[in-house]
Every structure is written in C-alpha cells, then in structure tokens.
Amino acid sequence: MPNAKLKHYLHLHFLVFIAGFTAILGKLITIGALALVWYRMAIAGILMYLFVIAIKLDIKITKKTFWKFSVAGVIIALHWITFFESIKQSNVSIALAMFSSGAFFASFIEPIFFKRRILVYEILFGLIVIAGVFLITSSEMDYIYGIILGLLSALFSTLFAVINGRFIERHNATVISFYEFVSGVFFLTVFIGLSDIEFNAEFFTLSSKDWIYIFILASVCTAYAFIGSVDVMRYISPFTVILSYNLEPIYGIALALLIFPDTEQMSPQFYIGAVLIIVTVLLDAIFKNYKRTKNKTNAITD
Template sequence: MQNAKLKNYLHLHVLVFIAGFTAILGQLITIDAIPLVWYRMLFALVFMALYVVFSKAKIRISFRSILKLSFAGIIIALHWITFFASIKASNVSIALAMFSTGAFFASLIEPLIYKRKVIWYEIIFGIIVIIGVYIITQSELEYLLGIVLGIISAFLSSFFAVLNGKFLEQHTATVISFYEFISGVAFISLYLLFSNSGFNTDFFMLHVYDIVYLLILASVCTAYAFIASVYVMRYINPYTVVLTYNLEPVYGIILAIIIFPEKENMSFNFYIGATIVISVVMLNGILKNSKKLKRNPA
C-alpha cells in the first residue's frame, strides 16, 4: 500500500515535470506560435480520438453543451498561442513567471462564475503578485512584449480553468477535452484560411526535429498528461495535486537554465520578482486547499 502511494506521488511529480517541459519544447520548436498550437491540438485530437475508441468512452452530448465546450476550446487555443508567443518574444523564464500570475486572475474570475465573495487574502496576494510582476518588468524591459503576452496567457488559462471546473459538474474530462480540441483546431483553421500567412506550402514544410518535438508535445505533454492526471487524482487528494502543480514554473525555469544557459541568463531582480510571484501562488494553494480539507476531511 505504501509503495503504491509513493508510486502515485512520483507519477504526479513526473506530470508536473512534463508540464514544465512543455515550455522547453515551445522554445525548441522553430515554427511560429499559431501553427505550433494548430499542430499540437490536431495531433492531440488524434491521440485523444484513439483513446476514446479503445476505451469506448461515451462522448455524445447535447448541441448546447458542444457550443459551451467549443467556446472553452477557443479560449485554450488562444491561451496556448499567447503562451508560446511569449516564449518566442522573450524566453521560457519570462513566460513561466508570467504564467504564475494565473492564480491572481482566477481569484477575480471565480467569484463572477461561481457567484461567491472575494476572499480577503486574495486581494493582498493580488497586490503582492502585481509588485512581483512590476519588479520583473522594470529589470527586463527588453522582454516587455513577452511579459504582456505571458500575462494575457495567464488570464486566458485561468478563465479556461474556471470554465472547465463548471463543465466537470456535468461532463467527464474526456468529453470536455475531446470537443475543446475539435473547436480549437477549427478556430485556428478558420483564422489561417482567411489570413495572408495561412495554409501554404511553407506551413506544411516542417523540419524533422519540429515534427518530433510536436509529436512529443501532443502525445506526452497533452494527451498522456491529461489522461494520467485524471488517473492520479483518484489516489492523491486535491490539496497535494494543486500544490504540486504550482511547482510547474519552478521545474520549467530550472530546466530552461540548464538547457538554454545563455538565453535564460536573467537579472537578479527577475529572480526576486519570480520568487515573489511563485511563492504567493504556492501559499494561495496551501490556504485554499487546507480550508477545503477542513470542510471535507474524508
């Protein structure tokens, strides 16, 4: 029993490591953010469809539900586009540090969606996060575009997560992801069809390394990570899962420093600001989930 528990804890950390590695792949893949996300969602959709077929999952839902999930699929597509665009415009460290501000945005979005009061410490945490971002911005002005894109990405990610929380009350995670991936691919495809730099010969002329990285991104970092995270949450309490996933930017930044030492050489003030933001995110996770455990000790 103890070995099984340890195995699931290790599995959870592997999943968080994979989440951090997603940003590394975004740096390694040479194509722009929009085609990158199109390929990622298309390949992931194929892997997800195979999972649905072999697991015989029931995915038939109402048209109204499909429309709602389609809207969320567009949001996650825009989140990934701005996230990878942030990496392209700056680097992995900037993108992940800004991604950590998502917890602040979630504290503003959740009360609107779930119609609850704003928690007092969320306001304080939000102010501290803004201070951390300000410190990063002042010390890394050359990466201002990447910072702005990273913040937009964090907002979209939080909006998506809150929406999915509502959807999970009615649908399985498999159904949600399947329709979201379809709408995401369709949305980007429509954009590319009507844009000057859309589907052309160059779009489909991928370097062999880009194809390999995209397949890893779609299979391991998207389809597998999704299925495995659902499995792990059956055996590990939400407090541990949420708190551990807050280590994603830490793992990602450490990996980036090791793999791209020259590009990820940041100022001392950046690490002060990033530490402030990430620490607040982790503290917020501790407080929120400890309260949930007190209400539901089982």
C-alpha cells in the same frame, strides 16, 4: 501499500515535470506560435479520439453543450498561442513567471463564476503578485512584449480552468478535452484561412526536428499528460495535485537554465519577482485547502 502511494506521487511529479518541459519544446520548435498550436491541438485531438475508441467511451453530447465546450476550446487555443508567442518574444523564464500570475486573475474570476465574495487574503496575494510582476517588468524591459503576452496567457489559462471547473461537475473529463481540442483546431483553421498564413506546402513542410518536438508536445505533453493527471486524482487528493502543478514554473525555469544558459540568465530582480509570485501561488493553494477542510469539519460538526 506505501510503495503504491509513492509510485503515484512519482507519477504526479513526472506529470508536473512534463508540464514544465512544454515551455522548453516551445522554444525548440522553430515554427510560429499559431501554427505550433494548430499542430498541437490537431495531433492531440486525433490521439484523444483513438483513446476514446480504445476505451469505448460514449462521447455524445447535446448541441448546447457542444457550443459551451467550443468556447472553452477557443480560450485554451488563445492561451497556448499567447504562451508560446511569449516564449518567442522573450524566453522560457519570462513566460513561466508570468504564467504563474494566474492566481491573481483567479481571485477575481472565480467569485464571478461561482458567485462568492472576494476574500481578503486573495486581495493581499493579488497585490504581492502585482509587486512580483512589477519587479520583473522594471528589470526586464527588453522583454516587455513577452511579459504582456505571458500575462494574457495567464488570464486565458485561468478563465479556461474556471470554466472547465464547472464542466467537470457534469461531464467526463476526456469528453470535455476531446471537444475542446476539436473546436480549437476548427477555430485556428478558420483564423489561419482568413489571415496571411496559408495552408500550403510550406505550412506542412517542417524540419525533422520540428516534427519530433511537435509530436512529443502533442502526445506526451498534451494527450498523455491530461489522461495521466485525471488518473492520478484517483489516488492522490485534488489539493496535492493542484499544489504540485504550481511547481511547474520552478521545474520549467530550472530546465531552461540548464538547457539554454546563454538566453535564460536573468537579473536578480527577476528571480526575486518570480519567487514572490510562485510562493504566493503556493500559499494561495494552501489557504484554499485549509478553508475547504475547515468548512467540511464545521459541516460535519453541525
């Protein structure tokens, strides 16, 4: 039994490692962020559909539900576009450090969606995150566009996570993801059609390395990672899963330093700011779990 538990924990951290590796692929892929996300969502959507067929999953939903999923699909597309563009405008370390600020946005977005009051410690943690972002910004002004895009990416990611948190209460996670991918591809297709970018031979002419990296991104880092994260929650508590995923920036930044030492070496202020943000995110998860456990205990006692 302990060996089985260890296997699931190792699987979880492999999934977190994959999440961190996503940023590395974003730097290695040479095409623009918009095209990159279109390919990612299109290939992941096809793979997800094959998975749906393989497990014979019923994916019928109402028209109202479809439009709700479509909005979420557009938001995740915007998150990925701003995230990958942040990497291209700065580097992996900047993008991941800014992505960690999502806890700050969650402290204000969650109370609106779940109709609860803002907690005092969330405000305190939010101020610490702001301090961390300020340290990074003041020491890395050359990457200001990447920093802004990274913050936007964190905002879209938090909004997406909160919305999906409501969906998952009533719908199957695979069904949600499939429709979000489909709607995201449709949105990007329309957007590209209205922009200067064209679906011509050049759009579909990629280097062999780009094709390999994009397929890994769409299959391993998107379709498999999503299915795997859903599966692992059957054996490990949601809190442990969430806390572990908060380690993604650490894995990603460490990988970036190893793979791109020339472009990922940052100032001491950057690392102080990044540590402030990441530690705050971890503490936020621990506090939320403590409060949830305490409320359950009180409910049982009453």
